[in-house]
Amino acid sequence: MDLQEFEGLIAQVTDKLQGRDVDASLTAYLDEVVPSDGALFQKITDACHVGVADGWLCQHSAGGIDYGRAIKQGPATHGFSVDVVRMKDLKGPHHAHPNGEIDMNMPIDAAAKFDGAGKGWLVYGPDTAHHPTVTDGEALVLYLLPDGAIDFTRN
Template sequence: MREQFDTLIQAVTRQIADRTLDDTLQAWLNQHYGAQSEWYRDISAACTKGVQDGWMCKHEAQGLKYGRVTKPSDETCGFSVDVVSMQDIRGPHHRHPNGEIDLIMPLTPGARFDGCEAGWKVYGPDSAHCPTVSNGAAHVLYLLPDGKIEFTAQQQ
């Protein structure tokens, strides 16, 4: 299962490695790898199985299950991969020095991440937020350029 997960991630990271993290990328990801795609169904199933098997979301704090699945590498074109399992919760405020690309995989029909349904949400460089899942449970996969994330004391 881990090999399949890595292959699925690398299929996306190879195509987005040199792209600007913005609304155009978000639209492109949702068009080519969105919630209606076979790729999305496969990655969602891999994440669910990875959490069940215990190699994803190995850590738990303040109602969140989380973990870094992949460190930035040449194979992932410099992206790290984190997966978080959340249910009706607001996570800790953090900043994205190089941006953040999120894949939202609802476990509960109608669950939303930062107000968005199943699919991709892209945050540009120097953005920040308190990641929030509402209306149920979801897995959220984070692609972070160079693995950079800064947790802050600030709350928005």
């Protein structure tokens, strides 16, 4: 697995998002078309673990969080950027999502939750904000950001 193959896996997800609003209803749609117990979800999870081990994902560290932008927004991922973070029992830096945020929670520890949600998808609509928080263990979280838009704040 390398970054190009990873991008191909992500494109299989972002292709399904074309023309859809990034809002809470998208969570149920993603649960249906890319279920957390399905093959594509597992392939992306496996690829994330390989990427972390090989150093092309989560290559930066600060405040107990390993993170990195793996893919800039562009045509290959239908305008979405891809960031991956690794967190353990931690509240991350506050940020806003001008165009929304699609999160794929991949628990490393089975009980780990991202913003209160277990393994699977969580979607924040445009103009939302939060402190990304992992509880009950360690998790990898993949962020799909429309147009790569994210605003870190001082809250």
